[in-house]
Amino acid sequence: MEIMYFYLLAAVAVASGFMVVTCKSPVNNAIALMMTFVCLANFYVMLDAPFMAAIQIMVYAGAILMLIIFTIMLLNLGTAVARKGSHSVVWATVLALLIAMQGYFVINRGEVSGITGEITGEMVKKVGHTELIAKSLFTDFLLPFEIASILLLVAIVGAVIIAKKEV
Amino acid sequence: MLDNYLPILVLVAIAFAFAAGSVVFSRLVGQKKPSVVKLAPYECGMPLFGTARDRFSIKFYIIAMLFIVFDIEVVFLYPWSVMFKRLGMFGFAEMGVFIVILFVGYVYVWKKGALEWE
Amino acid sequence: MITINHYLVLSAVLFSLGTFGVLTRKNAIVIFMCIELMLNAVNLSFISLSSHLGNMDGQIFVFFVMTVAAAEAAVGLALMIAFFRNRESIAVDDFSLLKW
Numbered sequence: 001m002e003i004m005y006f007y008l009l010a011a012v013a014v015a016s017g018f019m020v021v022t023c024k025s026p027v028n029n030a031i032a033l034m035m036t037f038v039c040l041a042n043f044y045v046m047l048d049a050p051f052m053a054a055i056q057i058m059v060y061a062g063a064i065l066m067l068i069i070f071t072i073m074l075l076n077l078g079t080a081v082a083r084k085g086s087h088s089v090v091w092a093t094v095l096a097l098l099i100a101m102q103g104y105f106v107i108n109r110g111e112v113s114g115i116t117g118e119i120t121g122e123m124v125k126k127v128g129h130t131e132l133i134a135k136s137l138f139t140d141f142l143l144p145f146e147i148a149s150i151l152l153l154v155a156i157v158g159a160v161i162i163a164k165k166e167v
Numbered sequence: 168m169l170d171n172y173l174p175i176l177v178l179v180a181i182a183f184a185f186a187a188g189s190v191v192f193s194r195l196v197g198q199k200k201p202s203v204v205k206l207a208p209y210e211c212g213m214p215l216f217g218t219a220r221d222r223f224s225i226k227f228y229i230i231a232m233l234f235i236v237f238d239i240e241v242v243f244l245y246p247w248s249v250m251f252k253r254l255g256m257f258g259f260a261e262m263g264v265f266i267v268i269l270f271v272g273y274v275y276v277w278k279k280g281a282l283e284w285e
Numbered sequence: 286m287i288t289i290n291h292y293l294v295l296s297a298v299l300f301s302l303g304t305f306g307v308l309t310r311k312n313a314i315v316i317f318m319c320i321e322l323m324l325n326a327v328n329l330s331f332i333s334l335s336s337h338l339g340n341m342d343g344q345i346f347v348f349f350v351m352t353v354a355a356a357e358a359a360v361g362l363a364l365m366i367a368f369f370r371n372r373e374s375i376a377v378d379d380f381s382l383l384k385w
Contacts (some may be wrong), residue, residue: 104294
């Protein structure tokens with residue numbers, strides 16, 4: 001049952017990912033991208049990471065995609081850039097297939113190993129996923145957390161300076 | 168694990184069925200007597216001018232950009248609020264530093280006049 | 286039974302789709318969306334490995350990837366608006382001054 005659901009979702013994710021790459025109109029690309037984000041949020045739920053699914057929807061589908069659609073409307077791309085054509089499709093296809101095959105072989109030949117922890121699906125259910133994230137984020141990853149705020153500050157300043165007319 | 172999410176799946180299914188159902192049903196059952204007035208986007212009210220494909224003002228972009236950054240800040244606040252009691256003073260201080268740094272950005276944007284709507 | 290390999294293969298497929306888009310498209314905003322697709326593919330493999338190994342670190346990484354993606358969206362799209370103001374176009378071919 002669950003494997004059927006996985007294949008269905010994977011098919012939708014790959015199909016909408018393909019639409020992101022091929023559709024002519026940028027608005028259609030953006031809507032297809034939203035479909036991919038929602039599918040990935042589903043996968044996160046299946047992987048015992050419900051908090052990640054929630055912020056996937058909040059940050060990607062809610063905020064970043066909205067900004068992309070705003071920019072498309074702002075620049076009015078439907079009429080302004082009616083430019084046809086693309087870069088060499090053949091070489092891009094070859095390279096993309098090579099990357100996919102490389103990934104496939106590495107995954108099939110290799111053994112997944114690493115520092116294993118003791119977090120299981122039952123534990124996530126009992127303690128709560130958000131709490132496990134918080135415990136890790138605010139103790140082990142303290143410095144990256146504070147650096148993230150500086151990154152966001154730089155992003156605010158940079159975007160305002162670049163986007164605002166004649167500051 | 169996934170059983171808990173069954174209500175959400177049912178909700179999505181009903182929403183899809185309702186949206187598709189309304190379109191199909193009105194296509195099948197409704198009468199079709201179009202006239203110029205009926206085909207206008209607003210049947211009563213102002214006459215239309217221009218197209219919907221006009222360019223938007225840059226002001227919208229600045230607001231949307233600020234929304235993104237502070238949305239991320241709120242996402243960081245969620246796990247913190249869950250662990251607030253147990254993290255104690257230490258957690259309060261680190262979140263304080265985080266918010267003060269972002270507040271500097273907020274003050275900058277305010278002083279720069281990016282929030283003014285003219 | 287869904288194994289870790291299912292998720293990793295899906296992630297590889299999405300990543301190469303994104304690569305294909307970045308290499309072929311000319312519209313800078315579409316290229317940006319393809320980059321987001323690649324970031325999401327990597328996020329999927331991070332989370333599947335993290336949940337496979339029972340270790341939280343991968344998911345914290347995804348948290349930071351999302352933060353970086355938001356900052357990137359804010360600055361990158363502002364750059365595109367600045368480009369558009371100068372050249373009335375966002376086709377990447379029109380920004381080839383530094384190309385030799």
